[in-house]
Amino acid sequence: MADAPDGIVLRRHRDLAGRQWHPWVRRSLLGLVALVALLALADVFGQRPSSARTTADAATLTISAPNAVRGGLLFQARFTIQAHQALQDATLVLGPGWLDGLTVNTIEPGPVNEASRDGKLALELGHLPAGAKHVLYIEYQVNPTTISRRTLTVELDDGETPLLTTSRKLTIFP
Amino acid sequence: MDIVLRAALAYGFIFFLTRIVGRRELSSLEPFDLIMLIVLGDLVQQGVTQSDYSVTGLILAGGTIALMQVAVSYLNFRVKRLQPILDGEPIVLIEDGRVLERNASRERLTRGELEEQARQSQIASLDDVRWAVLETSGQISFIPKQ
Numbered sequence: 218m219a220d221a222p223d224g225i226v227l228r229r230h231r232d233l234a235g236r237q238w239h240p241w242v243r244r245s246l247l248g249l250v251a252l253v254a255l256l257a258l259a260d261v262f263g264q265r266p267s268s269a270r271t272t273a274d275a276a277t278l279t280i281s282a283p284n285a286v287r288g289g290l291l292f293q294a295r296f297t298i299q300a301h302q303a304l305q306d307a308t309l310v311l312g313p314g315w316l317d318g319l320t321v322n323t324i325e326p327g328p329v330n331e332a333s334r335d336g337k338l339a340l341e342l343g344h345l346p347a348g349a350k351h352v353l354y355i356e357y358q359v360n361p362t363t364i365s366r367r368t369l370t371v372e373l374d375d376g377e378t379p380l381l382t383t384s385r386k387l388t389i390f391p
Numbered sequence: 392m393d394i395v396l397r398a399a400l401a402y403g404f405i406f407f408l409t410r411i412v413g414r415r416e417l418s419s420l421e422p423f424d425l426i427m428l429i430v431l432g433d434l435v436q437q438g439v440t441q442s443d444y445s446v447t448g449l450i451l452a453g454g455t456i457a458l459m460q461v462a463v464s465y466l467n468f469r470v471k472r473l474q475p476i477l478d479g480e481p482i483v484l485i486e487d488g489r490v491l492e493r494n495a496s497r498e499r500l501t502r503g504e505l506e507e508q509a510r511q512s513q514i515a516s517l518d519d520v521r522w523a524v525l526e527t528s529g530q531i532s533f534i535p536k537q
Contacts, residue, residue, distance in 0.1 A: 230480060231494070233482070
């Protein structure tokens with residue numbers, strides 16, 4: 218047997234004594250990386266939209282938006298109002314979670330009026346006849362420094378009369 | 392503050408990745424390794440600086456990564472017990488012309504790849520190799536028979 222080079226301990230570096238388990242550590246950690254990728258495919262980290270519908274006597278509100286997003290991502294929230302009876306002044310009232318730490322790129326179609334109502338954003342959509350459908354799009358970008366798990370509240374009013382209220386969760390990953 | 396944390400996290404994650412993918416990927420630049428090493432760098436940049444185009448951001452991110460590098464290097468130097476974790480350990484691949492199959496397969500190295508590396512070290516046959524050692528850098532050292 219040839220003499221081992223300096224710094225090489227045959228028992229450790231050739232026979233791998235005490236190192237038999239090292240590949241399993243590496244494989245386990247690689248498995249962890251794969252698990253994170255699988256979770257991402259399962260939409261744990263966003264940004265696939267999900268829809269939720271809330272119905273009241275006067276109207277049905279359907280919200281389509283992601284439940285999870287990440288810093289810097291562009292995403293869309295879609296609010297569909299189906300009026301069952303005439304609404305004189307349909308108003309969507311969005312809680313602060315819909316705005317805090319997010320950049321609103323655009324709201325389409327533009328509301329008739331915007332106002333702050335107890336710290337919430339009130340978007341006046343105008344008159345909706347019975348049977349009419351109004352779809353409101355809000356385009357967002359997540360501010361890169363925002364990290365949170367928050368509740369997003371939405372209220373549909375006729376003027377200042379609440380018709381229905383709903384909420385959903387949004388998780389913002391770094 | 393945010394960019395410092397992002398840079399530190401990015402350094403830690405890349406260090407973690409380079410340790411778990413194996414040393415073979417560190418030394419070679421095969422097509423798939425190019426994807427791993429070069430494209431990853433671009434992806435990391437976006438995660439660290441995001442939409443910060445400032446010189447201040449550059450100084451913060453670059454400085455943080457440099458400090459992390461010095462810290463890891465210092466730990467590796469001072470704490471012997473951490474060396475196998477931070478730096479890894481060499482593995483003998485060939486002894487007296489005989490390929491140690493178990494050790495080579497552990498690092499996903501084929502006989503053909505060993506022969507290629509030997510040729511690059513001006514060694515025509517593995518039979519002429521006294522020792523071949525996969526170093527912690529991912530390079531293979533060949534010590535020819537006298």
